[in-house]
Amino acid sequence: MKWTLFGWLWPLDVVVDPLEDAHARSMADLHAHSFVRPWTDGEFHDMLTQPTTFGFVVRELTWGKARILGFVLARGVAGEAEILTITVAPDWQGHGLGRKLMDAVLSKAHRDRIESVFLEVDETNRPALALYRRLGFFQVGGRPDYYRDPSGRKTAALVMRRDLR
Ligand SMILES: CC(C)(COP(=O)(O)OP(=O)(O)OC[C@H]1O[C@@H](n2cnc3c(N)ncnc32)[C@H](O)[C@@H]1OP(=O)(O)O)[C@@H](O)C(=O)NCCC(=O)NCCS
Known part of the structure; x- marks a missing residue:
């Protein structure tokens, strides 16, 4: 829960729901705030269908x-799932929403009898690494020079896994 200027009167409430195709446009808008190469609403539409x-x-x-x-957004195939992307609006980061989203996706994966969840994360992304480690993800591999930031600096992708069973 995030508290606004009037938080002592009115805390803001949030709700977590399954993704639908109708969310593709908003997803693209949010993605563009956080990623150097954002995905389009058409790409999200294709993935969601x-x-x-x-x-x-x-x-x-x-x-x-x-x-x-x-x-x-995640994909599950043959007992394994992969987190394709996760993002929270910049003004809401650090208020527990990333944790809520990851809890929801891990719970569904568990219900669907998925055994392991994988993801890739930039080695310099401290908030994301903190979130994933807190949830029990551990490093199982890496891809050197996988990402390139706007200044041209290359960084590695860490491959992480969380076992559910
Ligand atoms: C990564 C991201 C999804 C995390 O979501 P969030 O809502 O900000 O994270 P939460 O508030 O749920 O925090 C989860 C954990 O990360 C930690 N954390 C959050 N922001 C942090 C920061 N700036 N530095 C260090 N740790 C941080 C929190 O302390 C919390 O750990 P705790 O449970 O031990 O206290 C969000 O920061 C984001 O959208 N980033 C831009 C997109 C991105 O990088 N996506 C991940 C690609 S792999």
């Missing part, structure tokens, strides 16, 4: 508004 993809959206529910604050 595949039977193997699933995910969750977190929305602010205040005074009838339903702004999308973040989402996580």
Whole structure:
């Protein structure tokens, strides 16, 4: 829960729901805030219509508004799942929404009898690494010089895994 200027009167409430195709546009807008090479709404639409993809959206529910604050998108195949992307709106980062999204996706993966969840993360992404390690992900591999930031600096991708069974 995030507390606003009027938080002592009105804390903002959030709700986590399954992703739907109708979220593709908002997902693309949010993604563009956080990634050097953002995915388009068309790409999200294509991913959301595949039977193997699933995910969750977190929305602010205040005074009838339903702004999308973040989402996580995953794919599950043959007992394994991969986190394709996760992002939270910049002004909402650090307020527990990433944790809520990851809890939702890990719970669904567990219900679907998925045994292991994988993801890739930039070695310099401290918030994401903190989140994943807190949830029990551990490094199982790496890809040197996998990412390139806007200044041209190359960084490694860490491959992480969380076992569910
Ligand atoms: C990574 C991201 C999804 C995390 O979501 P979030 O809502 O900010 O994270 P939470 O508030 O749920 O915090 C989860 C953990 O990360 C830690 N954390 C959050 N922000 C942090 C920061 N700036 N530095 C260090 N740790 C941080 C929190 O302390 C918390 O750890 P704790 O449970 O031990 O206290 C979010 O920061 C984001 O959208 N980043 C941009 C996109 C991105 O990098 N996606 C990941 C690609 S792999």
